[in-house]
Amino acid sequence: MNIYKKIERELYLVIEALKAEGKLPADVKSDKVEATASRDAAHGEIATNAAMVIAAQTKANPKEIAALLAEKLSGLAGITRAEIAGPGFINLTLAPSIWQEAILDIVEHGRGYGNSNVGEGIKVNVEYVSANPTGPMHVGHGRGAVFGDALATLLVKAGYSVTKEYYINDAGAQVDKVADSVFLRYREACGEKIGEIPEGLYPGDYLVPVGEALARIHGDKLLKKDRAEWLPVVREYALEAIMEMIKSDLAVLGIHHDVFTSEKALADAGKVQEAFDTLDKQGYIYTGTLPAPKGKIIEDWEPKELVLFRSSQFGDDSDRPMKKSDGAWTYIAPDIAYHYDKIQRGFKKMVLVLGADHVGYQKRLQAAVKALSGGEAQLDVKLCQLVKFIKGGAELKMSKRAGTFVTVREVVDEVGKDVFRFIMLTRKNDAPLDFDFAKVTEQSKDNPVFYVQYAHARARSVLRNAQEVTGARYQVSGKEEKKSSDPCHPTPDTLAKLNHPAELALIRLMCGWPRLVESAASAHEPHRVAFYLHDLAAAFHGLWHLGNDDIMLRFIVKSDIELTAARIALAQAVSQVIASGLLVLGVEPVEEMR
Numbered sequence: 001m002n003i004y005k006k007i008e009r010e011l012y013l014v015i016e017a018l019k020a021e022g023k024l025p026a027d028v029k030s031d032k033v034e035a036t037a038s039r040d041a042a043h044g045e046i047a048t049n050a051a052m053v054i055a056a057q058t059k060a061n062p063k064e065i066a067a068l069l070a071e072k073l074s075g076l077a078g079i080t081r082a083e084i085a086g087p088g089f090i091n092l093t094l095a096p097s098i099w100q101e102a103i104l105d106i107v108e109h110g111r112g113y114g115n116s117n118v119g120e121g122i123k124v125n126v127e128y129v130s131a132n133p134t135g136p137m138h139v140g141h142g143r144g145a146v147f148g149d150a151l152a153t154l155l156v157k158a159g160y161s162v163t164k165e166y167y168i169n170d171a172g173a174q175v176d177k178v179a180d181s182v183f184l185r186y187r188e189a190c191g192e193k194i195g196e197i198p199e200g201l202y203p204g205d206y207l208v209p210v211g212e213a214l215a216r217i218h219g220d221k222l223l224k225k226d227r228a229e230w231l232p233v234v235r236e237y238a239l240e241a242i243m244e245m246i247k248s249d250l251a252v253l254g255i256h257h258d259v260f261t262s263e264k265a266l267a268d269a270g271k272v273q274e275a276f277d278t279l280d281k282q283g284y285i286y287t288g289t290l291p292a293p294k295g296k297i298i299e300d301w302e303p304k305e306l307v308l309f310r311s312s313q314f315g316d317d318s319d320r321p322m323k324k325s326d327g328a329w330t331y332i333a334p335d336i337a338y339h340y341d342k343i344q345r346g347f348k349k350m351v352l353v354l355g356a357d358h359v360g361y362q363k364r365l366q367a368a369v370k371a372l373s374g375g376e377a378q379l380d381v382k383l384c385q386l387v388k389f390i391k392g393g394a395e396l397k398m399s400k401r402a403g404t405f406v407t408v409r410e411v412v413d414e415v416g417k418d419v420f421r422f423i424m425l426t427r428k429n430d431a432p433l434d435f436d437f438a439k440v441t442e443q444s445k446d447n448p449v450f451y452v453q454y455a456h457a458r459a460r461s462v463l464r465n466a467q468e469v470t471g472a473r474y475q476v477s478g479k480e481e482k483k484s485s486d487p488c489h490p491t492p493d494t495l496a497k498l499n500h501p502a503e504l505a506l507i508r509l510m511c512g513w514p515r516l517v518e519s520a521a522s523a524h525e526p527h528r529v530a531f532y533l534h535d536l537a538a539a540f541h542g543l544w545h546l547g548n549d550d551i552m553l554r555f556i557v558k559s560d561i562e563l564t565a566a567r568i569a570l571a572q573a574v575s576q577v578i579a580s581g582l583l584v585l586g587v588e589p590v591e592e593m594r
Helices: 003-020 050-058 062-073 096-100 102-112 139-157 173-189 205-218 227-252 263-268 271-281 332-344 361-373 408-415 417-424 448-470 501-511 513-523 527-549 561-585
Strands: 035-037 046-048 079-085 089-094 123-127 161-168 259-262 285-288 306-309 320-323 349-355 378-384 387-391 433-436
Touching: 003 035, 003 046, 003 050, 003 062, 003 513, 050 062, 050 089, 062 079, 062 089, 089 096, 096 102, 096 501, 102 501, 102 561, 123 139, 139 161, 139 349, 139 378, 139 387, 139 408, 139 417, 139 513, 139 561, 161 263, 173 205, 173 227, 205 227, 227 408, 259 263, 263 271, 263 332, 271 285, 271 332, 271 361, 306 361, 320 332, 332 361, 349 361, 361 378, 408 417, 417 433, 417 448, 417 561, 448 527, 448 561, 501 513, 501 527, 501 561, 513 527, 513 561, 527 561
Parallel strands: 123 161, 123 349, 161 259, 349 378, 387 433
Antiparallel strands: 035 046, 046 089, 079 089, 285 306, 306 320
């Protein structure tokens, strides 16, 4: 049960009743009316903008509208108070029983609590990682990988049909440099002395086994061929080998894509030309010149005629070249073709996760998507800021081209997948993030991973102890919680014993989980889940510590079997909501802290 949606339905009925009574115009719409958690529970538990929404349509005084609504609302079962605040907001206080009995709903749904159908099965394409196939994944790729994967899972929980996609940039000069680098390692495997790796190639040792594998397959035959002959052979094998490295690294993070799309395959299939022709037929391609780059003085700059896409018509800062002066495609042309291919596959909602170095690139791609779809498709580009990795108090410096970089696998081997994933989501994607190896593994409340996992483990310990103390037979492992009929099975009357302010605050927080799933999915912000889990853990730990001073606030009170039943259900609900959130983040909830 989503309490906030239940209140929204009640608001809709109240508005309809006022319309029927002639107190509100018949054409008033309530689709933008919302019920949200109040910022200060002392002034009410749920706030609604209903009066403001109606006043905006009727030009009436919002406080007068609020008075009409509050009178109706205060007479509804379960609402004990409706107060007008500020310019016309209404704060509602609910009967404690509404919150208490929500525990039953949470326990019944288990880790599925919070699942929503707000997405209505709409297809969403989430493209993330798409690291250039030049070597294994370094830690710089990790944030975008985790962000994209968590977002995809969040969207699924909110009811969307999600395709997780990886775009392989396997065309162009960069891939040829990889092939040249591998060929050097192949020569080395054949017994040649190759000396220093030439400037501009990839010196990393990770290419040594690729060269050795080529030597086992081809012997020294490739040495007898000229570059034009061996290049396609080596390039194809190198790309396949490196993509296997990347997929293996992603698997270490628990990431598996549904689709891998090749840039070269799209080009070979004529998709670049097809996208270009489509834009041309729509009148969005022309030959012209661009002004000199802003903020730069280029002495030998002179305007050149280029084939341009009218991207400025769709929100871009300027029009963009589709072809170079020699007739070759510019770097944006294949990317436009790729998104055209997504549109042709039926995706009207797309999310693209890029690194911070792509700032400014999003507008041109969004413009292309609008133009190619006739405005029907939407592309949300999420930029992930860099992560500063700190070890021993010093920042780790990395250069992939120089072969000095830390791989995702190395970090995961040291701190664990769950720690890596959680920490990557403790800041909004476009905010800088520090990853301090010492801090992310310490067992303290300052480590958000430990803090949240400890709350889950504590809640699980209540269930284990309940079996020993009360005889309640709670299943304490597996994905779903089930309980048999026993003296500790909570009833509404039993749950009424959860009346301490800290208990009610904890329950209200859990009741906000379904709303948070929907809002975080709509905003494409999975970090909200990590923030929520930290708040929930804090509320649970706070209640736990109250039991240190007052025995009657402990979760198991031997002298009161009904109170214990209610608290066991509360702990069970907490563990399930935390588990539900952790699984969205791709983190496995722990049963015990070791």
